[in-house]
Amino acid sequence: MKLWIAVILVIIFVQADARKRQRAAHDDVRERHVSSHPNQVRVGANFEETMVAERPRGRKTSPARDGATPVPRNPCDKVRCKAGSECSLDANNLPNCVCIRECPDGLSVDDAVCGSDNRTYASECDLKRTKCLGKAKKSQRRKMKSLKIRYLGPCKTFTPCRKKELREYPNRMRVWLKNIFLQMYDTPLSEGGLTDKQRHYGRKVYSERERLQEFEQGADHELMEKEFRKFYHIYKYPVHWKFADLDRRPKDKKLSKKELGPLRAPLIPMEHCTKVFFKRADKNRDGKISLEEWGTALGLEAGDIDASLLV
Template sequence: MRVWIVVALCLAGHAMAAPTEEELIVEEEPMVEEELVVEEAVPEEETTVGINPVQIETGEFDEAIQIEEDFPAENPCLNHHCKKGKVCEIDEENNSPMCVCQDPSSCPAAAGEFEHVCGTDNKTYDSSCHFFATKCALEGTKKGHKLHLDYLGACKFLETCVDAELSEFPLRMRDWLKNVLVTLFERDEDNNLLTEKQKVRVQKIYENVKRLQSGEHSLDLLAHDFEKNYNMYIFPVHWQFGELDQHPADGFLTHTELAPLRAPLIPMEHCTTRFFDECDADSDKYIALEEWAACFGIKEEDIDKDMVL
């Protein structure tokens, strides 16, 4: 899966850019004729992160992502992988690697409140490391099975999402998805933010003179645009499904796969949880492409698995 662009765009249309760091490498040459020659600092090449401007690194949430530990070459743990919340230890009896739950106290202290996360148990954890270590300790229990990372930040009171508010959620979400793709297309060039097939589809949206430009729009205008320019919204909805359906890519979205999208949104959009819960029309804990598309108002005859590129 491609890397993700971290641009935290909220549904209201604001954008945040994730900061990057540059390391300056200074090399020293030996003294020549009592003069010390120091080369100019050379910044490391900037690394592109992310493909979805709102979604943060999937690894922060995905309980199935494998994490590689750094060990000396002779250590059996060198090539052994453990999922989030576990660390590799050596079984002394046969000198073989094994994954054990990480002690939450061994997690690095949170650098600030921005690292706090809220679990579905409505408990604030110092960081995602503390959360997954705690979840691992509950593995095999009913409580552990139900425990998931809910959203970023400390737990707080979230207003009840009423029906009228719920009906407004997809209006903003559809518009946001369309603008995310247009932004990626504008910035892509040789950055491989989109595949060639995706570029072809987004280019048609980008060049359409009827396209509603990004910005603050009334709900009435968003509803009117969806009705008049319906075809512009079909691919963005399919694209987002494909971006989330990664672990594994099986045509269904789990709570964990939804986390990179929903976790940053919940503190800003209190209808997020109810919206995705109701997308699961058959209540089987999985959201199929057909259920996802229906949530965003895409007609059944326009659902096409080939668009999930």
């Protein structure tokens, strides 16, 4: 029992001595600091308050790591600029958004894009930079405001649409719509495939797919027309499906020139005839294609054009 008491007393003595030594060291540091900074010590202030008070004010710094010198934060770190522009510091070290000075070099032809102005740009960065620079000029502001990517790859040179091609356009477009729909049917929704409702309405197209021909580009026009008449009930839904797919902003059951733009992409058959074809399809000359005008132009009977199929 006496041994335990002795051990406890020794521990208490050691702890008290350690606190005494720590307090003495703290006071020694404080005296040295006061002697070297006599004008910075406030009456009644303790050492910690004095040290906080004398910290310099200025640009925020990032926390130091492993004893390294704190790194000043870049004012641009939290600035978000619009497409085609980047953050840059002015003479007063303040952040401003300016047009991208230079896009990456060493790009291949695969990076090229075709703009809505039918001009080929080296990359998406190059197009957005051009748009930014153009918007700064009053004479080009309106034109550049609508500049966007029409499709990936260099711009194609469209040949004039011949009368024969214009007559064949509905058949070739219907075959293409049917083929694309079948491809989308097997694609998961997470990868851009069809919704459950679209699959439901298009189930007949899928179930009869083995009886339908794919028709390679340049296939006989008469054969395509014959198949359309034979499987008219199957071709009907893909025509509605594509209209709904294009009708997005706004969803008003009318297709604007902007919404018809994707039909002029390189993969679309006879894309050089798209503009002429739908210009003729616009019977009321309002600059938009209604569901009725769309369906009629692609060969559907008036009674088979059904807005309830737009899902």
